[in-house]
Amino acid sequence: MALIINEEQKMLKDSAKEFLNLKSPLSLMRELRDNNFRPYKKELWTEMVEMGWTALIIPEKYNGLNFGYVGLGQVLEETGRKLTVSPLISTVLMSTTIISLSKNEVLKSNLFKEILNGSKLLTIAHEEGVIHNSEILDSLISKVGDTFILNGKKNFVIDGNISDHIIVSAQDENGSDLLIAVVDSKSKGIKFNNKVHMDSRTYSDITFNNVEINKDSFLSTGSDGKSILEKTFDISRIGLAAEMLGSIQEAFDITMSYLREREQFGVKIGSFQSLQHRSALMFAEIELCKSIVLKALQSIDNDKDLSKNASLAKAKLGMTYKLVSNEAIQMHGGIGVTDDSDIGFFLKRSRVIENAFGDSNFHLDKLAKIKGY
Amino acid sequence: METKLNTDLTSFRTETREWLNENCPTSMREPVEDPSQLYWGGRNAEFISKDQEIWFKKMLEKGWIAPDWEKKYGGGGLSLDENNILNQEMGRLGCRKPHYNFGISMLGPALLKFATEEQKLRYLPEIIQAKIRWCQGYSEPNAGSDLANLQTKAEDKGDHFLVTGSKVWTSYADKADWIFCLVRTDPSGSKHTGISFLLIDMASQGVSTRPIKLISGKSPFCETFFDSVEVPKENLVGTLNDGWTIAKYLLTHERQMIGGIGETDKKEFISDHAINIISKTNDILSDTVLRSKISEFEMNEEIFDLTIQRTMDEEKSGNNSGANSSFFKYYGTELNIQREELRLSINGFKSTEWTSDESHNGKQARFFCRTKGNSIEGGTHEVQLNIIAKRILGLPSK
Numbered sequence: 001m002a003l004i005i006n007e008e009q010k011m012l013k014d015s016a017k018e019f020l021n022l023k024s025p026l027s028l029m030r031e032l033r034d035n036n037f038r039p040y041k042k043e044l045w046t047e048m049v050e051m052g053w054t055a056l057i058i059p060e061k062y063n064g065l066n067f068g069y070v071g072l073g074q075v076l077e078e079t080g081r082k083l084t085v086s087p088l089i090s091t092v093l094m095s096t097t098i099i100s101l102s103k104n105e106v107l108k109s110n111l112f113k114e115i116l117n118g119s120k121l122l123t124i125a126h127e128e129g130v131i132h133n134s135e136i137l138d139s140l141i142s143k144v145g146d147t148f149i150l151n152g153k154k155n156f157v158i159d160g161n162i163s164d165h166i167i168v169s170a171q172d173e174n175g176s177d178l179l180i181a182v183v184d185s186k187s188k189g190i191k192f193n194n195k196v197h198m199d200s201r202t203y204s205d206i207t208f209n210n211v212e213i214n215k216d217s218f219l220s221t222g223s224d225g226k227s228i229l230e231k232t233f234d235i236s237r238i239g240l241a242a243e244m245l246g247s248i249q250e251a252f253d254i255t256m257s258y259l260r261e262r263e264q265f266g267v268k269i270g271s272f273q274s275l276q277h278r279s280a281l282m283f284a285e286i287e288l289c290k291s292i293v294l295k296a297l298q299s300i301d302n303d304k305d306l307s308k309n310a311s312l313a314k315a316k317l318g319m320t321y322k323l324v325s326n327e328a329i330q331m332h333g334g335i336g337v338t339d340d341s342d343i344g345f346f347l348k349r350s351r352v353i354e355n356a357f358g359d360s361n362f363h364l365d366k367l368a369k370i371k372g373y
Numbered sequence: 374m375e376t377k378l379n380t381d382l383t384s385f386r387t388e389t390r391e392w393l394n395e396n397c398p399t400s401m402r403e404p405v406e407d408p409s410q411l412y413w414g415g416r417n418a419e420f421i422s423k424d425q426e427i428w429f430k431k432m433l434e435k436g437w438i439a440p441d442w443e444k445k446y447g448g449g450g451l452s453l454d455e456n457n458i459l460n461q462e463m464g465r466l467g468c469r470k471p472h473y474n475f476g477i478s479m480l481g482p483a484l485l486k487f488a489t490e491e492q493k494l495r496y497l498p499e500i501i502q503a504k505i506r507w508c509q510g511y512s513e514p515n516a517g518s519d520l521a522n523l524q525t526k527a528e529d530k531g532d533h534f535l536v537t538g539s540k541v542w543t544s545y546a547d548k549a550d551w552i553f554c555l556v557r558t559d560p561s562g563s564k565h566t567g568i569s570f571l572l573i574d575m576a577s578q579g580v581s582t583r584p585i586k587l588i589s590g591k592s593p594f595c596e597t598f599f600d601s602v603e604v605p606k607e608n609l610v611g612t613l614n615d616g617w618t619i620a621k622y623l624l625t626h627e628r629q630m631i632g633g634i635g636e637t638d639k640k641e642f643i644s645d646h647a648i649n650i651i652s653k654t655n656d657i658l659s660d661t662v663l664r665s666k667i668s669e670f671e672m673n674e675e676i677f678d679l680t681i682q683r684t685m686d687e688e689k690s691g692n693n694s695g696a697n698s699s700f701f702k703y704y705g706t707e708l709n710i711q712r713e714e715l716r717l718s719i720n721g722f723k724s725t726e727w728t729s730d731e732s733h734n735g736k737q738a739r740f741f742c743r744t745k746g747n748s749i750e751g752g753t754h755e756v757q758l759n760i761i762a763k764r765i766l767g768l769p770s771k
Contacts, residue, residue, distance in 0.1 A: 284761070288680055364668040373647060
């Protein structure tokens with residue numbers, strides 16, 4: 001498969017870019033933050049739904065657009081450029097993915113309807129440790145008579161505070177299967193502790209205390225829970241990498257413009273070789289980022305080497321985002337550490353997104369394991 | 374239309390694979406240990422084995438010594454797609470290139486773009502047939518990174534040029550038959566103007582060479598001296614005093630070559646090497662610090678290869694990619710250097726042996742030393758970063 005995007009994907013990318021330039025400039029993120037950390041702008045989300053963004057990866061069978069992940073990746077790259085705050089990651093990238101991997105047809109078709117028309121928001125609650133880990137799982141679902149009861153504690157739940165459905169991972173009572181259940185966020189026994197992070201977005205710690213789960217609300221059937229969850233993680237890693245690619249490029253572009261304009265010692269600071277060389281090094285790393293993000297997105301659509309490419313993408317993008325967000329501030333000098341400048345937003349987002357679904361160290365370790373060392 | 378094209382390419386791939394399987398001798402599929410195992414052609418060339426001769430002649434007959442050159446010059450007339458497929462299939466089987474010659478990798482592309490039809494018909498077939506081995510005369514003692522400062526002069530003497538000066542870092546000058554040279558034909562203008570591109574027969578009166586020994590030991594590099602050498606006027610390629618245009622074009626090719634583009638030889642994964650040497654604990658390399666360094670290196674190596682692929686795919690679809698030859702030269706050589714550093718760590722005491730039989734006369738240590746030149750030759754890292762900053766990022770000059 002050629003490592004380029006096709007005409008349709010290019011058109012989607014261009015329309016996303018145009019739309020976000022107009023409706024979601026970087027200043028929107030600042031506005032939401034200054035408005036008591038508003039979690040998202042409803043009007044913007046409604047327009048995203050109208051543009052078909054919630055339908056992108058839903059199969060035609062369920063009235064979706066079946067545009068594929070390369071398409072969704074183009075949109076995420078553009079939202080990354082504007083640091084757009086929206087439920088796109090939680091509801092579309094993560095939740096739509098995990099639902100589409102399920103064999104529970106009734107639940108699937110109901111949830112897809114709600115996602116398509118934008119009436120409901122969803123997220124996944126999995127993490128229980130200090131860093132991402134797919135093995136640590138103390139949450140438990142036990143069967144009492146005809147009902148199922150969930151107990152456990154989750155943290156770092158993206159958009160937990162605004163989601164209508166929480167998709168929860170838990171062990172079954174025998175400790176043999178991993179279960180994935182959809183829980184109504186208004187259920188009795190759920191407690192949210194919402195926390196604003198450095199990127200001005202809200203992540204929830206959620207406690208489930210004897211929460212009742214309907215027997216028809218399981219996305220996992222039999223023993224497929226673990227593989228569904230792992231695949232969802234890999235796909236989410238790649239989607240986040242696409243968003244990171246947009247942010248990295250935007251932070252870099254803004255910084256290059258600054259180097260071309262800012263004067264000190266009577267010359268443009270971009271004429272200094274020390275800055276030129278560091279800029280060129282960043283350019284080189286960004287070229288690599290573009291390649292692996294596209295390759296990884298393609299590997300979702302053709303289901304080839306998914307885990308390896310997901311880890312390559314998340315590791316490389318994480319390291320490059322760190323480099324570029326640090327350099328962006330340093331090259332801006334004093335203005336770079338003021339809140340008046342937007343450039344610091346990229347630094348703050350980079351460190352939060354780095355921890356989602358495994359940081360660069362986690363993925364370098366995983367890559368070594370995949371290759372047998 | 375597209376379906377037909379794809380079908381054609383698929384059958385081309387199948388036929389190519391079958392043909393290579395049938396015609397490439399087994400010994401010509403083994404990894405190259407040393408450049409002396411390759412066939413370089415030239416007036417004094419000898420085949421080092423019967424297989425090498427068979428392989429060269431088969432490929433010559435097939436037109437695949439320079440597969441993408443036009444047939445009238447002795448090439449194979451392959452399209453870009455077909456040429457890529459041939460490269461991939463050769464890589465898959467590990468086939469060596471049948472003929473290494475700077476005439477193919479560097480001079481040829483320049484002649485195809487800048488030479489007269491008469492010059493093309495004279496020089497290109499000789500290169501393909503391995504009759505003439507070429508070397509490159511660019512750098513000078515006082516023109517390294519500042520290449521345009523070159524001073525070797527070619528004076529107009531009516532029916533010929535009189536060339537005086539010296540070149541340095543001329544690879545294989547002591548073995549080559551002809552040299553393509555940058556010479557100063559007009560000292561009056563700015564340093565980039567007044568340079569011309571000249572072809573010189575190394576057998577001419579007044580040409581001499583001296584080998585250069587490197588920190589790695591013996592090397593293919595030479596110094597080349599021109600002491601009042603008479604060169605016919607017709608040996609000028611392109612426009613008089615506009616040789617810098619050709620020089621820049623050729624440097625692009627050289628960088629791509631050094632950066633590894635179009636390479637067909639198989640690379641060994643450094644982790645496979647480590648697994649063979651270092652013990653494991655719970656399926657994990659016992660040296661966990663080295664393990665993470667290897668993993669990071671292999672991540673970059675794999676993604677760099679993807680970037681080569683992406684750039685070629687973009688060019689094929691008519692998009693001008695952001696990445697250029699300076700990026701590839703910089704990154705590719707940087708990976709080479711890192712790879713050898715890792716190999717030293719993996720092999721420990723053995724890695725620095727210099728003269729022992731077991732180390733094949735210090736093969737690894739010498740190779741390590743040799744990679745130190747990778748970030749210098751063909752334009753230093755710093756020159757490449759300057760080019761990226763100015764030409765791609767548009768950062769200002771002082």
